[in-house]
Amino acid sequence: MQLALYQPDIPPNTGTIIRLAACLDVQVHIIEPCGFPFGEKSFRRAGMDYIDQSMITRHKSWDHFLEAIGRSRIILLTTKADHIYTDISYRPDDILLLGRESAGVPKGVHDRADKRVIIPMTPETRSLNVAVSASMVLGEALRQTDLFPPYAG
Numbered sequence: 676m677q678l679a680l681y682q683p684d685i686p687p688n689t690g691t692i693i694r695l696a697a698c699l700d701v702q703v704h705i706i707e708p709c710g711f712p713f714g715e716k717s718f719r720r721a722g723m724d725y726i727d728q729s730m731i732t733r734h735k736s737w738d739h740f741l742e743a744i745g746r747s748r749i750i751l752l753t754t755k756a757d758h759i760y761t762d763i764s765y766r767p768d769d770i771l772l773l774g775r776e777s778a779g780v781p782k783g784v785h786d787r788a789d790k791r792v793i794i795p796m797t798p799e800t801r802s803l804n805v806a807v808s809a810s811m812v813l814g815e816a817l818r819q820t821d822l823f824p825p826y827a828g
Contacts, residue, residue, distance in 0.1 A: 676701055676765070676767060676768075676769055676771070676813065676816050676817055676820060676822050677701060677702045677703070677704060677747070677768075677769070677770045677771070678692060678695075678696055678701055678702070678703050678704070678770070678771050678773065678809060678813065679703070679704035679705075679706060679740065679749075679770050679771065679772045679773070680692060680703065680704070680705050680706065680773050680805075681706045681737070681772060681773065681774050681775060681780050681784060682706060682707065682708060682709060682710065682774075682775050683705065683709055683710065683711075683773075683775060683776070683805075684709065684710025684711065684775050684776055684777050685710070685711075685776045685777075685805075686711045688776060688804065688805050688806045689705070689709075689711075690726075691806040692773070692805070692806050692809050693725060693726060693729050693731065694725040694729075695806065695809060695810055695813065696729055696730070697725040697726075697728040697729040697730075698725070698824075699813065699817060699823065699824060700824050701730075701813065701817075702730040702731075702732065703729060703730065703731050703732070704731075704732050704733075704734060704740060704743075704744075704770070705731060705732070705733045705734065706734050706736070706737055706740045707733060707734060707735055707736065710775070710777070737783075737784060741787075744770060747768050747769070747770050748766060748768065748769050748770065748789045748790070749769075749770050749772050749787065749788045749789050749790075750763070750765070750769050750770065750771050750772065750788065750789065750790045750791075750792055750812075750816075751772045751774070751780065751784075751785060751788035751790070751791045751792070752771060752772065752773050752774075752792055752793075752794070752808050752809070752812055753774065753779060753780070753785065753788075753791050753792070753793065754779075754793060754801075754802055755785065755791065755793075756791040756792050756793035757790065757791045757792075758790060758791070758792050758793070759792065759793060759794075759795055760792040760793065760794055760811070760812045760815060761815055763790055763792060764819065765815070765816040765819045765820055766820065767820045767822060769816060771809065771812055771813060771816065772784075772788060773805050773808065773809055774805075776804075776805050792812065794808055794811055794812070
């Protein structure tokens with residue numbers, strides 16, 4: 676299971692997602708350009724010391740990302756979705772794609788996704804924080820695929 680961030684533009688959200696991925700042993704793809712200077716200083720508060728424990732791959736563009744991932748299935752988290760995120764079957768090699776906080780993903784990226792999933796919300800609300808969305812869907816995907824790290828307690 677992997678996470679991919681399409682041109683992220685809020686450093687604390689990116690740091691939080693990097694921390695989430697480090698704690699759950701999940702790779703993170705950063706698809707550039709980012710809306711901020713990419714580096715430890717940008718993530719210091721949210722990512723804390725987890726950046727050194729993270730598996731982060733940066734891609735110069737969407738095309739470079741697609742070339743690098745090969746045939747992996749892309750599941751886009753979006754408000755314009757075909758399925759509720761709990762209603763699909765996840766596979767261990769899936770990549771969960773999150774769009775920019777300010778704009779989502781362009782039509783070409785949306786259309787390229789193999790599946791599009793939504794988190795049901797009240798009609799009065801627009802969207803969840805991207806890091807919250809990532810944690811909800813990643814949790815379901817890891818549960819279904821039995822890929823949570825072993826419990827050490």
